[in-house]
Amino acid sequence: MTFTATRGAYDAFMGRYADRLAPLLIAFAGVQQGERVLDVGCGPGSLTEALGKVVGPEHVAAVEPSEPFAAAAAERVPAAEVQVGAAESLPWAADTFDVALAQLVVNFMSEADAGVAEMRRVVHPGGTVAACTWDYSGGMTMLRTFWDAALSLDPDTPDEARTMRYNDPDVLRELWLRAGLEAVENDVLVVEVAYTSFDDYWEPFTGGVGPAGAYTASLEPDRRGALREECRRRLGNPDGPFTLSATAWAVKGRA
Numbered sequence: 001m002t003f004t005a006t007r008g009a010y011d012a013f014m015g016r017y018a019d020r021l022a023p024l025l026i027a028f029a030g031v032q033q034g035e036r037v038l039d040v041g042c043g044p045g046s047l048t049e050a051l052g053k054v055v056g057p058e059h060v061a062a063v064e065p066s067e068p069f070a071a072a073a074a075e076r077v078p079a080a081e082v083q084v085g086a087a088e089s090l091p092w093a094a095d096t097f098d099v100a101l102a103q104l105v106v107n108f109m110s111e112a113d114a115g116v117a118e119m120r121r122v123v124h125p126g127g128t129v130a131a132c133t134w135d136y137s138g139g140m141t142m143l144r145t146f147w148d149a150a151l152s153l154d155p156d157t158p159d160e161a162r163t164m165r166y167n168d169p170d171v172l173r174e175l176w177l178r179a180g181l182e183a184v185e186n187d188v189l190v191v192e193v194a195y196t197s198f199d200d201y202w203e204p205f206t207g208g209v210g211p212a213g214a215y216t217a218s219l220e221p222d223r224r225g226a227l228r229e230e231c232r233r234r235l236g237n238p239d240g241p242f243t244l245s246a247t248a249w250a251v252k253g254r255a
């Protein structure tokens with residue numbers, strides 16, 4: 001898992017999606033002005049920044065295991081409290097927050113049950129725990145196109161639809177119920193991202209970010225070139241700008 005990239009590499013690949021997703025997750029979670037909120041697995045700070053605009057940056061805390069990402073989030077939202085750490089062992093006392101959120105993170109946690117239990121612990125009774133993960137099997141077009149292209153060239157490809165857990169609304173709901181959260185609700189969040197060209201789509205895969213970036217980096221140049229061309233073909237050989245949509249499964253519950 002490579003989340004040691006620069007903010008620039010992350011933004012080109014996933015940050016442009018995360019920036020658009022964050023307001024939708026915030027609205028779904030019902031975050032209100034002035035609430036004290038926690039961003040778990042904040043990465044370089046897309047959700048951290050968006051939360052700060054709603055509640056005030058001094059009311060935002062964030063935690064992230066990757067040191068370069070935590071540093072990027074701290075630089076992006078200087079008034080927020082950003083700590084290096086993991087969801088499974090959150091460095092805050094019980095009942096500290098009104099809302100804890102994890103955007104595109106639950107599927108990366110080594111112990112998701114422990115991570116969600118920790119999110120519940122640090123939220124006061126009646127507060128909200130919310131998260132979302134990509135629909136890796138279908139609606140996340142940028143990644144689905146990549147993995148379908150890779151699978152067509154090598155059936156043993158580690159497609160994230162297969163390797164990622166919690167990439168299904170029912171499984172997310174069960175995770176929330178196991179953590180003892182109440183009034184659990186699901187939703188579907190959809191964002192659109194505009195690309196200026198096919199290169200604007202392809203180049204970010206070569207930045208080594210996340211499983212798709214790690215897979216691209218593992219390929220010999222000729223295999224990488226074949227994958228690039230197969231992605232281009234599957235996107236309809238675009239010779240100008242195009243837009244891709246991405247679907248995320250969201251879940252929330254009351255502590």
Ligand SMILES: C[S@@+](CC[C@H](N)C(=O)[O-])C[C@H]1O[C@@H](n2cnc3c(N)ncnc32)[C@H](O)[C@@H]1O
Nearest residue numbers: 003018041042043066086087103104105108109
């Ligand atoms: C796809 S990124 C999402 C980052 C950010 N939330 C966003 O929306 O851009 C996944 C993040 O989860 C972090 N992560 C991985 N394991 C984690 C864990 N056990 N606890 C908290 N964060 C974790 C990674 O370091 C990475 O920053």
